[in-house]
Amino acid sequence: MPPYNLSPSRIARYYHFGCDRFLRYAATPGSHRQTDGVPKPPQDGNPVARAVLEGGYAWEDRLLDEHLAARIHVAPGDPAHRRDLAWTVEESVLRLQDVPVGGFLYQPTLRTPPAFYDRFQLDAELLSFSDCRPDLIEVREANGRRLLRVHDAKASSHQKLTHRVQVALYALIIETLLEDAGLEAIGVDPVGGVWLAGEDEPGLFDIDRVRSGLEAFIRNRLTAIFTESAANAFWHLNFRCEWCEWFESCRDEAEATRDVSLVPNLTIHARRYLAQLDPPLDTLDAFGNALCQDDADEVLAGVASLAGKRLRLRKLVNSLAKDSPFAIGGASVSLPRGENVRFVLTLQTEPVGGRVYVWGFHRTGGRGVFGEDAERTIIRVAANDHEETLLTLHREFVRELHDRLLRVHQHNDGLAFEEKLSLQCYVFDTYEESLLLGILVGLLDDPDVGPLALDLFFHFQSPELLAAQAHPDGAVFFPLVVLNRIVKDLVALPVPVVYRFADVNRLLQPEEFGSQYKESDFFTFRYSNQLKSDAIFHAWTKERADLLDAVSDEIGRRLRGADSVLRGFRERAEKHPHTRLVAYAPKFRLPATVDIADPYLSRLAFVVRFEEISRCLAARERRTRPFEERLAAGSVIPFIYQKDGRYRTSRPVDIDWDELFPRYLLSAHDEPGESAQMRYDDFGNKRSVRPPKHAVALAEV
Structure with a gap:
């Protein structure tokens, strides 16, 4: 050979x-x-x-x-x-x-x-x-x-x-x-x-x-x-596989053999680790059986993405086996219980140059601000792939979104706190978040919309804001909520490999007035939530103007479908005893420019505040995990009451006493205590040693 x-x-x-x-x-x-x-x-x-x-x-x-x-x-x-x-x-x-x-x-x-x-x-x-x-x-x-x-x-x-x-x-x-x-x-x-x-x-x-x-x-x-x-060559089915020549044969094999690759969001490193065990855990049945064994936590500890997630993985495997969703438990600190005004956004790119060629957003609420007859859904598609056309499209996105947010800001200005409107923006997947920030970064120095892009960037804050010469005067904790990230954290769905938009929409329909998304092979991938580019490619190269309308219609269906996912998820979260929504949408305002003239000092102030916020949110995120995951990760310390009136711990504790500031939150291990821990605002209380008015106390060990 x-x-x-x-x-x-x-x-x-x-x-x-x-x-x-x-x-x-x-x-x-x-x-x-x-x-x-x-x-x-x-x-x-x-x-x-x-x-x-x-x-x-x-x-x-x-x-x-x-x-x-x-x-x-x-x-x-x-x-x-x-x-x-x-x-x-x-x-x-x-x-x-x-x-x-x-x-x-x-x-x-x-x-x-x-x-x-x-x-x-x-x-x-x-x-x-x-x-x-x-x-x-x-x-x-x-x-x-x-x-x-x-x-x-x-x-x-x-x-x-x-x-x-x-x-x-x-x-x-x-x-x-x-x-x-x-x-x-x-x-x-x-x-x-x-x-x-x-x-x-x-x-x-x-x-x-x-x-x-x-x-x-x-x-x-x-x-x-x-x-x-x-x-015998190692393989793993994931979202990148659709660009491989052998995708179809591997997908058919995975489905026929019930390969462990079907577990949603299983990483390549985790799949390789499972294949190297003795015996190898190559199938859903083998993996499911291993997760029921006494040494499951020890086995999973061999790779970071699996460590401490035994119960989560069991629910994912059971969901696929029984074709039924299961609540994983825990809470979301980013998804609010509700809001007065919400915008669901999407942006899509073409594969040749990676440029955004269509965007859209759908508004719910805010009739008193926008009027009864105001257009709720705005969608724009590039008619061709010329640089000037695409630049105009991006500028229009900034103008339209800024106009909507500014109206809510102006409505709230001067009102009492309880009369102000809250506002929250959403996308379905993380790539849409990246594309939105990319447009704002790219237009910061634009002569036409640069100031508007900076205003939006002050709201949609990210580390990329360091590139700007001016910085916001306040923090926005969760300006853009990624729905699929929340769903993956809190719900095990019977969806193989990745949580696809069409499947999530189908499984999380609200009880009333839902929008059922009907997928088409012309627009949807098997393992990606991005829009296929076939339609826009034909529209541009074959002068098919009708396909521009088809793209616009598809974006409209996706926006309404994503809004439906949000409502359906909230309905289920409110009914489930171990899935908590503990956040409230903030009363909206567009941040102003911080009053620091020197750009380097302004940048330094932003970095310090951003890092402080990130640390506080990371601590709060850890507390929202299901109790079993927190226990395995060592982020929770159980204290067990003894008959002599004292408590003992079930594991060693760092006893480096801090006399100035307590490092722990103490609560009963019950529903009020769990909710209080998850609702505790680390950033708002970062300099306070007084116990908050909840079923939780500050403590030192």
Whole structure:
């Protein structure tokens, strides 16, 4: 059998999926896949995937023409087919030696030398690194020595681990190539570059931060993946798998065998750990049985994401087995019991450039502010992919959202506290939160909406606010609640792999006036809550204006469906004795600018307050976990009453007495005591030593 085929890009994709099976399947020569048990992948007919590839080529062309035209060295040939031009192996070695300092070599061909296989103790008859072509090699000079810096052009919005791994592997190959050719006078720059779409300069990174892990993988794990059969290669089903050629076959196998990968949000590291136990816990039944054993907590302690979560995991497994939801217990400090005005928001990106192409928000409440006939749902879709169109779309988002929040702010201004309106904003998933903050950050210096973006940023506070020159005068604890995060924390749903929007909406419908979301393969992924880009791609490239309306309609359904999830979840939480909603939406105001003229002092004040708030919220979040999880994590200390009037503890206690400020909250282990602990406001009472007026006291041990 010919050797398995490897390359920097294939190794980088392995890091993306974290899946031995992917690498084993992808590297198997086509002529031996059937005999080696590798399923035949479907034909790639996805136009969006092709658009992503074409977007990469387009950015590469623009990079060469606009940024490197005077410094690029391209192999001879027809300039009209530049992307097909590459230096031969022999020419590449020569050009690495003679390209002038400051120049860039485009698409040299690198042949992995014997020195590489020797360094990493690889069998060249088993594994073969094919000839590879880094996009750009920059020639630099340091301390009189010629240095080669590897750059990769990526049509992406941000630098990823996979980009850094690919660049680092190119650098390792070049390093051994120079060693093999006896070119000691030339070195490899320990800094690599990833040139992202639209950027004027490459994003640089320290290759050594990737190198040690990459070298350990190549030396210690790579061979093992290929010495066992393909059937025994480690695999795990997760949200990234939909971009893999073998997704369908792995999904079918997981469902047929009831693989433990079906446990929602099980991490790759946890799945690998469970597979390495003796006996391995590969199925839901095996995992469920193990969770019932006396040593379950000890077994789970072997990986951080599972430690102390035995009862939570049992409920997740039972939920899948019985096709029924189970309350996990605990509380949410971020989800309020209600609000006068709420906004549910969504933003979606296209995959080529990662740009937001549609946004929308849906309002509930606030008739006295907005009027009976005011539009409750606002949705905007980009008509094309032009930069000016997308910029206008982003500016309009800032204007529209700022206008709505400002109206509530102005309504509350001057009113007595009890007459003011509370307001809360929601998104369904974490990516929408990131996209909202990304738009605000991107428009802080915009001449048209910069001040409005800063106003919104003062409300939707995050560490990124450090980049601003001004800062808010107050704290907003939970400006944006992520619904799916709350649901995952408090409810076990019979949904495999990940909590999908369509499934959560179906299972958490309110008793009355719910909005049932009907999913479509045209818009929805199997394991992701992001909107598929097929519709907008066809609308832009095939002039299908009707699909712009289809996207708008889909966003409207999602907004109403997310609002329905919120109402349905609240109904269930109010009825369940061990699921508590302990927060109240704040009376709304837009924070003003803090009165500190010096931007550095303003930034420092913001950092101090933000860190203080984060510490207080982290302490409160720990208290909202189910009691069993708090006990396992050591964040709660049970005191047991003795007949002699004293108490004993069930575990050792830190007795470093603090005479100035009590470090503990003391309450009875009952419903009033649990609720009081969860409602205790750490930030509001951070400087008080007086007991709050609840069934809880400050204590020292």
